[in-house]
Amino acid sequence: MKKIICVILALALGITACLSMAGCSTNDTVENLEGEYTTEYAGTTLNVFNWALYISDGIEGSLDVNAAFEKLTGIDVNYSTYDSNEAMYGKMKSGAVAYDIVIPSDYMIQRMINEDMLREIDVTKLSNYHYIDDKYKGLYYDPDNKYSVAYNVGMVGLIYNTTLVEEAPTSWKVMWDERYTGNVLTFNNPRDAFAIAQFALNIDLNTTDIAEWNRAADYLKQQNKILQGRVMDEVFNKMESANAAIAPYYAGDFLSMQEENEDLAFVYPEEGTNIFVDAICIPENCQNYEAALMYINFLMEPEVALANAEYIYYASPNTAVVNNENYSLKDNEILYPEVEPKTQYFHDLPSDVRTHYENLWNEVILAD
Amino acid sequence: MTKRSARQALINAPYMLWAGIFIVVPLFIVMYYAFTDSTGAFSFANILALADYAEVFRVSIIFSVIATIITLLIGYPFAYCLTKLPVRAQRMQMMLVMLPMWMNLLIRTYSWMNILEKNGLINTVLSGLGLPTANMIGTPGAVILGMVYNYLPYMILPIYTTMAKIDPSLSEAAEDLGCNAWQKMRRLIVPMSIPGVVSGITMVFVPSISTFYISQKLGGGKILLIGDIIERQIQVSYNYNLGASLSFVLMVLILISMAIMNRFSNGEGEMVV
Known part of the structure; x- marks a missing residue:
């Protein structure tokens, strides 16, 4: 009996050793370097x-x-x-x-x-x-x-499940469409959620006019009864398993969701979007x-x-x-659209505006 | 005598030091932030701003009271039945109660999301049986379920411990003196187990009222609890002052409720509910 246990343990050890060896063979070499790299700072x-x-x-x-x-x-x-x-x-x-x-x-x-x-x-x-x-x-x-040196670029768009919508959406306003009550998700952070209402109402994303923020908040309150929820990374799970029909998220993340569920599609709404x-x-x-x-x-x-x-x-x-021919996403129409959508950047807002929209955000959720 | 107390103090010293550095000092830091503004000047502004959050406090209190009552209603009979089992089975059952706690809270809550989801486990079974599906995720019920599920062990454990300590001869005496099962429960078991109930209530109520992660995930971002607001002040808004004053008020609320609870447990076994 003891012998058998020894053999099993030895096998287990051997397997773990193999696995960790496999783990070591990761790719950590860049073949063609263009810049100069020194070992002057080795050890730091x-x-x-x-x-x-x-x-x-x-x-x-x-x-x-x-x-x-x-x-x-x-x-x-x-x-x-x-x-x-x-x-x-x-x-x-x-x-x-x-x-x-x-x-x-x-x-x-x-x-x-x-x-x-x-x-x-x-x-x-x-x-x-x-x-x-x-x-x-x-x-x-x-x-x-x-x-700064740019590292990555992204845009927000509408992700929708083609089997759950009646026609392909083109506007942010679809997120207020009563036909999709209980099937719409939005961002669970104030800036991104407000941006959608601001695009729909044609308000500048970086407005410092309190009245315009209030107007956007009122519009968001009307969305409460349509919403299934406010999410961040949970959106992957929810959209991939068709728990919701419509959700705004980042173009790059849509590509990974689409690999899991082919029914998903993506659009940059006509009012413009956040870049x-x-x-x-x-x-x-x-x-x-x-x-x-x-x-x-x-x-x-x-x-x-x-x-x-x-x-x-x-x-x-x-x-x-x-421009690399081997880039699997080269000319991908979602990441690099030929006709560039209307876009707006977020700017840093004064702290009193930030406090104001954060309070409005609480009001919106509490009005639910 | 003095020698002994000096030795006692020496033994206590590491603990006192630990408690001082990691419990008392941080509490003062919270107080400091609560009563200053972002420049560090003394200010009541944060405390006054709390009026805006009255509704959030109200919702949090309601949720945690409901969650505490439900855990008590489930936990008390469970603990009682547990004491009636053979010792080996009791140990096994306790293991099973503790088992989910070995997993991370985040993973447990995420699993519940998948169970309650629109196309989740429950609804898949329901529609498979030809029954209408239910909308569960993003409802207050889902958040309370999350609280009850996560905090139930904290209710069962102290109640079970006090009940297990009740001398079986007391129970026999009660029967000899003609008590029926109901009277025995009402006049012996319940009064004797009050201390366990009180600590169970405290141990469930305190984490419930400061819950944050569960409400975000199971509430689908539609339910806002005070814990969520505090988390956002620290993580997103970088407003430590408001975050601290909210935490401070929460602490006061918890202390008040604990003081009330302690009044109930002071009478120990003599209390009649």
């Missing part, structure tokens, strides 16, 4: 703070970007993640942490620049900077390209500036950027990716 640590699931991590044979950078430069990448701009901002503001790389969205970059939280990036030291499409340079939050750019920045209290520059350059490497674009599914601002 680079603290990277990024969105969750926002870098190719070696899963299913993809490139493990951080491991590849470590292997190349000897720098130890200490990688941590957040799931909202606000959570990231709060953590940075608390002063308890010092990061060398952070990847906020446009309006948050604007706020961080205004509050002197970012350090200037010397783009002349970034040999791969020319790969960034000019469309994503000199944007409103950083007109002189001093603080965002997430860009790489260096915080003011960065401890390893030169290594951070090297990391930014590495992220712009054609091969690295391609691996990230394939993994993240968002639109890439990197021309080497967009």
Whole structure:
């Protein structure tokens, strides 16, 4: 009996060993490097703070970007993640942490620049900077390209289940359509949920006019009886298993939902939609500036950027990716629409406007 | 005598230090934030702003009271039946009560989402049997179900513990003196188990009233509890002051309700409900 147990244990050990060996064979080598990378900073640590699931991590044979950078430069990448701009901002503001790389969205970059939280990036030291499409340079939050390098671009659109809608929607107003009562989802955060009402009512997303915010809030209250719920990442599960007919979400995320459920379709509503750019920045209290520059350059490497674009599914601002014949999403009509939809960026709003719409948001939910 | 108390103090010291650093100091930090504005100046603004949240407090209190009553109604008979089982079976049953708690709250709540969903487990079974389906997710009922499910063990455990301690000879004596089952329950078991009920109520009510994750997921973002508001002040709005003052008021509410509950348990066994 004892012998049998020994044999089983030995087998189990052997299997785990095999599995961990397989785990070691991840792809951490970039074949064709265009920039210069030194091992001058080997042994130092680079603290990277990024969105969750926002870098190719070696899963299913993809490139493990951080491991590849470590292997190349000897720098130890200490990688941590957040799931909202606000959570990231709060953590940075608390002063308890010092990061060398952070990847906020446009309006948050604007706020961080205004509050002197970012350090200037010397783009002349970034040999791969020319790969960034000019469309994503000199944007409103950083007109002189001093603080940020675009990492990903995305737009919000309407995801709908073709078997559950009577005709393909073209307007945000479908989210107020009584035929779909109990079948509509919306964002569970005030800014994104208000944006939909603002587009439907033709109000500027960045208005500082309190009366216009109130008008949007009244419109949102009318939506309460139609809504099935307010969700963030739960939307994947709900749309993939046809629990709801209509939901607004990001174009890139729609592509992954569609892989799970072919009945899903996507549209950029005619009133326009929210566009965002997430860009790489260096915080003011960065401890390893030169290594951070090297990391930014590495992220712009054609091969690295391609691996990230394939993994993240968002639109890439990197021309080497967009024009690459091997890019599986090349010319994808959802990520890179031929006729560009009307778009608006979020801008950072004054804190009294923020407080106002947050209170309105509570009112909207309580009116439910 | 002094020697002994000095030694006692020395033994207590690490605990006192721990409690001081991790319980008392943070409470003062919460108080500090609650009574200052974003520049650090003394201010009642946050406390005054709480009037806007009266409705949220009201909803949270109603939800947690309902959840506490339901857990008590389920937990009390359950604990009683448990004490009537053979010891081995009791241990097994306790294991089963504790088992779900080994899993993370987030995973348990996510699983409930899949069960209650429009095309979820329950509705799939219902429609498979040709019955009409029910709309469960995003309703107050779903949130209360989540609270009851998650906090039920906290009700069962203390009640079971006090009931198990009731001397069986008391029960026999009651029977000898002519009590029927109902009288025995009313005059012996219930009064003797009051301390367990009180701590069970406290242990369920406190987490219920500060619930946040469950209401977001099972309430489908349609139900707003005070815990959700506090979480948003800290995570999204970066308004620690308002978040702290909401937490502060919540703490006061909890302390008041605990004080009321303690009055009930002071009489210990002599209490008659």
